[in-house]
Amino acid sequence: MPRSYRLGRRKASADETRARIVTGARELLLSDDGYRRFTMDAIARHTNVARMTVYYQFQSKTGLFEALADDIAERGKIRENIELAFSQSDTRKGLGELISAFVHFWLADTDVMRKLNALSTLDRESHAAERDAWRRKAIETMMGRVQKQYALSRKTVRRGTEALYMLTSFSACEVLASQGRSERDIAARIRELVGETLDLDLTI
Numbered sequence: 443m444p445r446s447y448r449l450g451r452r453k454a455s456a457d458e459t460r461a462r463i464v465t466g467a468r469e470l471l472l473s474d475d476g477y478r479r480f481t482m483d484a485i486a487r488h489t490n491v492a493r494m495t496v497y498y499q500f501q502s503k504t505g506l507f508e509a510l511a512d513d514i515a516e517r518g519k520i521r522e523n524i525e526l527a528f529s530q531s532d533t534r535k536g537l538g539e540l541i542s543a544f545v546h547f548w549l550a551d552t553d554v555m556r557k558l559n560a561l562s563t564l565d566r567e568s569h570a571a572e573r574d575a576w577r578r579k580a581i582e583t584m585m586g587r588v589q590k591q592y593a594l595s596r597k598t599v600r601r602g603t604e605a606l607y608m609l610t611s612f613s614a615c616e617v618l619a620s621q622g623r624s625e626r627d628i629a630a631r632i633r634e635l636v637g638e639t640l641d642l643d644l645t646i
Contacts (some may be wrong), residue, residue, distance in 0.1 A: 459499065463500070523539065533584065533591045540580065556616065581610070
């Protein structure tokens with residue numbers, strides 16, 4: 443049997459095991475008392491996978507937190523949507539696309555995201571602050587482009603950045619969704635509010 447074929451089979455098996463563990467971690471997190479039970483050993487038992495396999499795949503709970511967040515990011519297409527936002531020649535449209543990207547990401551799996559956000563306040567290993575710093579960096583970069591294209595004052599950009607950061611948080615999107623608003627309506631409302639702060643039309 444060719445070596446490359448054997449390696450391919452091993453990788454496919456490892457990927458399948460990894461996906462199984464991530465699915466099991468999600469199920470455990472959503473279960474009753476999921477916060478207390480969310481340990482590497484519990485996940486190994488829940489997925490019927492050897493404890494050392496879980497550690498080999500993820501090293502620690504931090505790795506599992508990141509894997510869950512990455513799984514949501516993939517299903518929420520956050521990277522592709524942010525790339526789309528930054529590819530726009532009109533930064534107003536780019537800003538609108540950025541808002542839509544964050545809203546779609548947060549609402550891709552609200553149950554798990556709610557648990558991860560709550561867990562981040564109890565467990566330092568979640569690294570939630572580091573992930574959110576990435577969101578703020580994307581916002582600041584986009585706002586810098588908007589400022590350059592539309593000659594906005596620093597004060598206006600600073601206010602717009604803070605408004606955008608707060609309005610595109612998970613908690614803000616969750617509150618709007620709990621009011622029965624659709625994803626499209628939520629993004630439109632945030633664009634309207636940020637547009638008013640910047641005195642720009644973001645509805646294009």
